Amino acid sequence: MSYDVVIVGAGPIGLFLACELRLQGVRTIVLERRTEIDPTLKAGAVGGRGADILTRRGIVELLGDLPSMADLMGGRKPAAQSLQAKTAKAGPPTVGHFAGLWILRGGSTPAGMPIIAGQQALEVALEKYAIELGADVRRGHALTGIDQDDTGVSLTVEGPEAYELRAGWLVGCDGGRSAVRKLTGFAFPGVDGVITGHQALVEVDAPDFFPFGWHRTEHGLLARGPMPQRVLAAEFDGPPVDRSAPVTREELQASLRRLSGTEVTVTAVHSATRFTDNTRQAETYRVGRVLLAGDAAHVHPPFGGQGLTLGLGDAANLGWKLAAEVAGRAPDGLLDTYTTERHPAAARVLHNTRAQVALLAPGPRVDALRDVFTALASTEEANRLLTDLMGDLDLRYEVDCDHPLAGRYCPDLSLTVSGTATTVADLSRSGGPLLLDLDDRSSLRDTVRPWADRLEVVTARAEEVPAPVVLVRPDGYVAWAGEDADGLRRACARWFGSPR
Ligand SMILES: Cc1cc2nc3c(=O)[nH]c(=O)nc-3n(C[C@H](O)[C@H](O)[C@H](O)COP(=O)(O)OP(=O)(O)OC[C@H]3O[C@@H](n4cnc5c(N)ncnc54)[C@H](O)[C@@H]3O)c2cc1C
Incomplete structure (x- = not known):
């Protein structure tokens, strides 16, 4: 079998992108050097727009029964909730933190x-779904060489045996130390790190050696919870000397002792990872037929848990554009809008993580800065701005339409279609573009008839009608909203290509 991507x-x-491509019928193969899913504790949550993206494709349901905070805490008071009680006495629950300040309450969308x-859990669900949709996921197969020309990409793969693979396009979703990025020669400028951080699941001889929740100490940051064994530590004494060396029990213990000021002993290590706060981003996300997405395209420290939201946003943005390119129906320049739309989204995450590191540093001056920052962030406008920023909720792409909804993520409108209640999220499962006619504009439905092979037209009643007609891209962003036929025709041609 030959592959498109x-x-x-x-x-x-990589797995979510494989699902997106398969939903569009693209012949897709995923190469993974590990034979099993990496068991190291990494992300514990997906926030903001990342949660919406997973919901709209029905992936949340595939995750099965998820543990509650109380389950994770093994009966203890959840750290985030106890901090919330301390830092925020009233109002809606927090949806996240900025630099360990659990003050984010809600953005400009619900x-x-x-x-x-x-x-x-996410990787298990996504891998199963990608395979069900028809992706060929090959574990134990590492990419070692790339050679691209005008018609495709030739790859050298080390699997159970070495082999060559040819495809039209290559996407590097191979993480922060991406081989695809390095072998292709993508420029990856940025700012060096100043901290050495660890996230680990450990057993200790004194379970109460340090309080749960996030705490700055004389030497840096030490957070415990939500699971009793989980520690997140960061020392502000320079980046790790050797980032690829395995994390040892002694190294973790020394860091916990310095940060907690105790003589705690680590008796067992179940999982450990080391990180720093270097922030780097590929200058462009495409070189010829090679593209980057997720951590391969941008690295930043994990504070605020934004990596998955950012990467899922990349994959949702890239999937349908690459599929159109593969099918030969992409309008000129469509694939390059992947970089123009997604590069700024990552740049601001890198920027806000640098600000968070500054706010997490030890010392009385930062204590004072945090107090001022917390007071400012308690105002409604500042809180909304921060919550939007951390969840990627306020992103607006340039789509050449001046309706307030244009370029923004389409709200999850409650709709009635042929007497049946539904939502934009329900209609988004299959991953195609939608034309929502919310005002029975049959002439506009006629306008899009030439795109009938690639656009689903839905005539619906809505509780709230933001515009008579809304054109929604497969990634959930509004390509156009309004009522003039010329504008709609231009938008269809710009995003979905010339009609056949
Ligand atoms: C301590 C910590 C806590 C975090 N917490 C959160 C959080 O709460 N919320 C959040 O949103 N984000 C969090 N993140 C960030 C999140 O984990 C990453 O953003 C996410 O893993 C990125 O996914 P990815 O698919 O781009 O890359 P990865 O998860 O790194 O996956 C890359 C894959 O590529 C494979 N690979 C690499 N090279 C090759 C090769 N040559 N050939 C074949 N396969 C290869 C790797 O084995 C790996 O499976 C955290 C990160 C850390 C370190």
């Missing part, structure tokens, strides 16, 4: 409640 990396972003799902 090879994805390198079966992390959450979406944004985080899904508390471990990264492995």
